[in-house]
Amino acid sequence: MKIKFFTIFATLFGLIFMAAFRNDDDSDVYKSTYSYFLNAFENSSDRMQRYAGLGEVNEDSLRSLIHQARMDLKPLDFWFRYANPIQYKLINGPLPVEWETEVFEKYEKPYKRIGSGLTLAEIALNDKDTQNALKYIGSIHTALNHFKPDSMLDLFKTADHFAFCNRLYILNLSTLYTTGFECPDQDQIIPELLSMLKAVKTIYSAYTNTYTQNPLSEEYLDKYDACIRWVENQAMDPQLFDHFTFISQYVNPLYRLQATWVLKNDFRSKSMLDYTINKEAQSIFDKEIYKGQNSKGVFLRVNNPNDLNRIEQLGRLLFNEPLLSGNVQRSCASCHKPEQGFTDTTQATALAFNYKGKLKRNAPSLLNAEYNHLIMQDGKHLTLQEQALFVITNTNEMNCPESLIMKRILSCKTYKVMLTDLSKLTPQEPVPSITHILSALTYYYSKFNAAKSSFDNAMELKSDLSLEAKRGFNLFMSKAQCATCHFLPLFNGVKPPFVGSEFEVLGVPDDTAFTKFGADSGRYLINPSFETLYAFRTGTLKNIYRTSPYMHNGVYKTLRDVVVFYNEGGGNGRGLNISNQTLASDKLELTEQEISEILVFLNTLNENYSIDKQAIELPKSKQQKFNNRVLGGIY
Numbered sequence: 001m002k003i004k005f006f007t008i009f010a011t012l013f014g015l016i017f018m019a020a021f022r023n024d025d026d027s028d029v030y031k032s033t034y035s036y037f038l039n040a041f042e043n044s045s046d047r048m049q050r051y052a053g054l055g056e057v058n059e060d061s062l063r064s065l066i067h068q069a070r071m072d073l074k075p076l077d078f079w080f081r082y083a084n085p086i087q088y089k090l091i092n093g094p095l096p097v098e099w100e101t102e103v104f105e106k107y108e109k110p111y112k113r114i115g116s117g118l119t120l121a122e123i124a125l126n127d128k129d130t131q132n133a134l135k136y137i138g139s140i141h142t143a144l145n146h147f148k149p150d151s152m153l154d155l156f157k158t159a160d161h162f163a164f165c166n167r168l169y170i171l172n173l174s175t176l177y178t179t180g181f182e183c184p185d186q187d188q189i190i191p192e193l194l195s196m197l198k199a200v201k202t203i204y205s206a207y208t209n210t211y212t213q214n215p216l217s218e219e220y221l222d223k224y225d226a227c228i229r230w231v232e233n234q235a236m237d238p239q240l241f242d243h244f245t246f247i248s249q250y251v252n253p254l255y256r257l258q259a260t261w262v263l264k265n266d267f268r269s270k271s272m273l274d275y276t277i278n279k280e281a282q283s284i285f286d287k288e289i290y291k292g293q294n295s296k297g298v299f300l301r302v303n304n305p306n307d308l309n310r311i312e313q314l315g316r317l318l319f320n321e322p323l324l325s326g327n328v329q330r331s332c333a334s335c336h337k338p339e340q341g342f343t344d345t346t347q348a349t350a351l352a353f354n355y356k357g358k359l360k361r362n363a364p365s366l367l368n369a370e371y372n373h374l375i376m377q378d379g380k381h382l383t384l385q386e387q388a389l390f391v392i393t394n395t396n397e398m399n400c401p402e403s404l405i406m407k408r409i410l411s412c413k414t415y416k417v418m419l420t421d422l423s424k425l426t427p428q429e430p431v432p433s434i435t436h437i438l439s440a441l442t443y444y445y446s447k448f449n450a451a452k453s454s455f456d457n458a459m460e461l462k463s464d465l466s467l468e469a470k471r472g473f474n475l476f477m478s479k480a481q482c483a484t485c486h487f488l489p490l491f492n493g494v495k496p497p498f499v500g501s502e503f504e505v506l507g508v509p510d511d512t513a514f515t516k517f518g519a520d521s522g523r524y525l526i527n528p529s530f531e532t533l534y535a536f537r538t539g540t541l542k543n544i545y546r547t548s549p550y551m552h553n554g555v556y557k558t559l560r561d562v563v564v565f566y567n568e569g570g571g572n573g574r575g576l577n578i579s580n581q582t583l584a585s586d587k588l589e590l591t592e593q594e595i596s597e598i599l600v601f602l603n604t605l606n607e608n609y610s611i612d613k614q615a616i617e618l619p620k621s622k623q624q625k626f627n628n629r630v631l632g633g634i635y
Contacts, residue, residue, distance in 0.1 A: 297439025315444025507571015
């Protein structure tokens with residue numbers, strides 16, 4: 001440890017010495033700082049390459065070289081993730097094979113990427129696979145060519161890039177840098193964090209010397225210094241690190257100050273990989289920080305409160321409308337009950353159409369669905385409206401042919417008047433259509449997404465949590481390894497910069513005795529590949545206490561059952577043989593007390609939303625046979 005911190009000190013001293021005695025203008029300090037860090041990492045990479053070429057390799061010696069290279073990479077991480085995240089994954093990628101499921105899948109098919117770099121090299125070493133470790137190291141220099149100073153000149157032309165590099169950096173302080181997401185050695189997580197915090201302070205100084213027209217505020221720099229001092233006084237063991245205080249007292253306040261600064265200077269990002277982030281959001285836990293979906297659909301440009309209220313009221317009626325089912329006996333509310341967290345907590349999976357068996361998947365909660373880029377547990381649908389139409393027309397679910405939807409709805413004078421009136425708000429589609437119906441539906445249930453949890457309020461220093469809940473959160477972020485898949489702020493599979501939906505293979509059994517597995521191929525049905533077999537989208541943990549049963553097949557009735565499943569290493573940990581399981585098979589060794597504390601924390605993620613209890617009455621239809629239908633359906 002002393003050697004590592006000496007290396008950090010020497011690096012920082014070198015930068016200070018370089019800045020103080022250079023003959024160039026201050027305008028070069030920022031680029032020179034970047035070059036200095038880049039050279040340091042190149043030297044570390046060279047040492048690894050030379051050692052690898054010696055022939056016989058000692059695992060401990062190679063691991064030591066990897067750790068030093070990781071330390072030297074930390075300052076560059078500040079720029080690399082924003083400037084070229086694809087090439088960055090070849091330097092420090094978390095997965096050997098990754099199927100891209102980013103927002104751009106809305107425009108092109110997913111494609112396969114081969115990962116490489118330091119994280120994978122160390123994982124290979126841990127598995128006694130020295131040959132693959134050397135292979136992963138070998139690709140680093142090629143990827144570094146994309147980050148040479150000449151390649152970065154365009155980025156450095158204005159201060160704008162710094163603002164968004166810094167924004168992503170702060171977001172990742174709350175998600176990646178303290179959870180071990182890309183750090184295989186738990187003992188290195190907090191030392192690497194501290195190293196990065198100090199290196200970024202040097203970057204801040206170089207920025208201030210160069211971009212004098214847009215300096216960081218003194219308040220921001222003071223808060224950042226306080227953050228470093230606080231981390232210095234923390235234990236270097238990530239399981240003893242106070243993640244709750246770190247994020248609530250330092251990271252989120254820094255984000256607020258940074259967001260205010262971005263707005264004040266009207267900075268503009270040139271990256272297409274962060275466009276979902278709302279720069280108006282002043283907190284990481286602002287529910288408007290990003291959106292993966294357009295819940296308004298065709299009404300996207302409608303902002304008048306009275307008009308939005310009319311859309312919501314139409315959506316509420318339609319959500320409970322059995323006319324949208326083939327047998328006029330079920331509605332959206334049949335499987336997504338508003339009073340049950342917009343799911344059905346009474347059964348593992350819902351009844352199929354006309355009582356013909358059971359559906360194979362649990363009805364997911366619709367709460368916070370708009371924070372997913374890909375909809376459904378297998379990511380089949382790209383928009384909320386597409387998903388709604390699929391369910392309505394699917395022969396196993398609501399079985400209402402698309403050709404009948406408008407005919408039935410317009411047979412009700414009330415609906416006809418409402419739709420005709422609302423279609424005047426959409427000049428791009430001025431005639432009432434199924435698009436208006438689907439958009440009203442998705443807007444209705446998305447209205448409940450604005451609610452916040454007690455955890456959100458605690459993160460924004462508006463309230464506090466019990467010590468037990470705080471301990472549960474700290475376990476969630478460390479020993480339990482939950483945060484390496486469930487990322488803040490939505491605790492779903494969408495991590496900063498909020499453009500990708502992660503899918504995981506957990507080895508969820510078909511029964512609690514672990515005698516059966518594999519009835520549902522998951523993501524494989526959409527994008528066939530070895531990596532996608534049995535993979536499902538990582539869902540949000542918001543309102544998780546209200547939305548039992550759990551997992552894609554509803555196999556677990558209680559949240560404790562789920563935590564125990566993870567604690568035992570998923571399917572593989574319980575003796576199943578899933579060759580592509582992404583969840584670590586090793587037991588987490590959580591104690592009964594720790595499991596209880598995690599459950600207390602998860603309970604703080606329930607959001608304070610309320611359902612409109614005002615009675616509604618379904619409109620009369622010209623077709624008398626429809627006028628005996630039951631609000632919400634009968635099954």
